[in-house]
Amino acid sequence: MNTKSTDIRAYNALIEHGIRPSVQRLAIMDYLLTHHTHPTIEEVFLALRGEIPTLSKTTVYKTLRMFSEHKAAQMITIDDHRVCYDGDTTPHVHFFCKHCGKVYDLVNEVAPMPSNNVIDGNLIDESQLYYKGICKECREAGQ
Structure with a gap:
């Protein structure tokens, strides 16, 4: 509410x-x-x-x-x-569980930031980093 x-x-x-x-x-x-x-x-x-x-x-x-x-x-x-x-637009890392399909924020991981937003002539205006695997809850449940 x-x-x-x-x-x-x-x-x-x-x-x-x-x-x-x-x-x-x-x-x-x-x-x-x-x-x-x-x-x-x-x-x-x-x-x-x-x-x-x-x-x-x-x-x-x-x-x-x-x-x-x-x-x-x-x-x-x-x-x-x-x-x-x-809704959180600050740079951060995500984790996708291939078993349950949930997406988590990995708050203890630092999102890598390029030192320059132009690399080899390419302008970087957005980046995403996420890992895929099996989440803690699914692992503990033996799934």
Whole structure:
């Protein structure tokens, strides 16, 4: 459930990234900021459709794409079939569990940063680093 502080955080995040707030955009940004599960479009849609009956998957898709284009959220492309989103846009490392499908932040890993944003004439404006394997929970469960 939204609180005033998360409403303000979502509103400020949109404004800071040049995105005009709307009911749907605020709800989606709030969801990203309060759920650190790296949700997919489907997961965001299912979570918010009860709160916003007029919400469509297309709206969620277009909104998350816009957030990514404006650097208000990270789009994490795991493979050809799975794209998820992260409200934390600071450089950090992710881990994808090949068994349960969850994506975790590896808070103790430092994301490598190039010393120069131009390498061999190529301008770097974004980087993603994630590892794939079996998460601790799945390993402990013997899966």
